[in-house]
Amino acid sequence: MTDKKKPEVWLRGPLDGVLPILQPVAHALLQAREEINELMTAFPEELLWEKPAGMASPGFHLQHLTGVLDRLFTYAREETLTPRQLDYLANEGKGSINLNTMLSNFNNQVDKAIKQLIETDETILTEVRGVGRAQIPSTVIGLLVHAAEHTMRHTGQLLVTVNWLKAGN
Numbered sequence: 033m034t035d036k037k038k039p040e041v042w043l044r045g046p047l048d049g050v051l052p053i054l055q056p057v058a059h060a061l062l063q064a065r066e067e068i069n070e071l072m073t074a075f076p077e078e079l080l081w082e083k084p085a086g087m088a089s090p091g092f093h094l095q096h097l098t099g100v101l102d103r104l105f106t107y108a109r110e111e112t113l114t115p116r117q118l119d120y121l122a123n124e125g126k127g128s129i130n131l132n133t134m135l136s137n138f139n140n141q142v143d144k145a146i147k148q149l150i151e152t153d154e155t156i157l158t159e160v161r162g163v164g165r166a167q168i169p170s171t172v173i174g175l176l177v178h179a180a181e182h183t184m185r186h187t188g189q190l191l192v193t194v195n196w197l198k199a200g201n
Contacts, residue, residue, distance in 0.1 A: 041066065049150040053157065053173070058149050060180035061101075064187040065142045068097070071194055072135060079197045081127040090197070092125035093190040094134040097183055098141045099124055104179040105148050107163050108172050145179070152176075 038044070042059040050058045072090075080091040088096075099120050106113060113121075129137075157173040170178070 047146070050146070051149075051152065051154050053154070054149050054152060054176060057176045057180040058146055060184050061142050061145055064097070064183045065139060067187055068094075068138065068190065069135060071191055072131060075131060075194060075198070077131055080131055082197055084193060084196050087193055088189065089125065089127075090190055090194050091127055091129070091131075091134065093186050093193070094131075094138060095120075095124045095129065097186050097190075098134070098138045100182055100186075101141045101145050101179055104175050104182070105145050107161050107170070108152075108175040108179075109148070110159075110161050149176070 040059075041063040042056070046052065046055050047058045047062070072094075075090070081089045083089045099117070103113060103117060103121070106117065152172070158171050160169045160171055161175060162168065163170050163175070
């Protein structure tokens with residue numbers, strides 16, 4: 033029996049409505065979503081907050097992936113973080129949310145990010161935005177690319193941690 037897996041998202045062609053320059057951002061976010069949802073299928077809930085060798089738990093990665101996308105895309109819109117977002121940040125890594133809720137939250141955040149990419153005007157990509165309380169300068173495209181890169185970095189860390197935990201190490 034041959035593996036009928038789809039090609040990676042970036043090989044499936046452009047995403048309708050997303051500027052060509054932002055296609056890699058959209059592709060990375062959608063790829064991460066597919067990989068994370070597949071990876072977490074049937075993952076034992078009791079291992080969600082385990083920290084093997086002191087590494088971040090799968091639950092932390094799932095919460096952080098959602099939160100960081102929300103925060104970076106907020107900065108790209110030139111908005112400040114809300115009290116809700118700051119509270120979410122303060123609670124990342126705390127084991128009070130179940131796996132299905134975290135996956136749903138992440139999937140919804142990717143949907144919001146893709147919608148924002150579709151609505152992004154090419155003329156603002158090089159505009160500077162302030163990041164965080166210190167208002168460290170970044171461009172809009174810098175924020176969007178970093179959101180994709182950071183998402184893929186945590187997706188890789190999640191993959192290693194989950195596979196380590198599943199193997200019983």
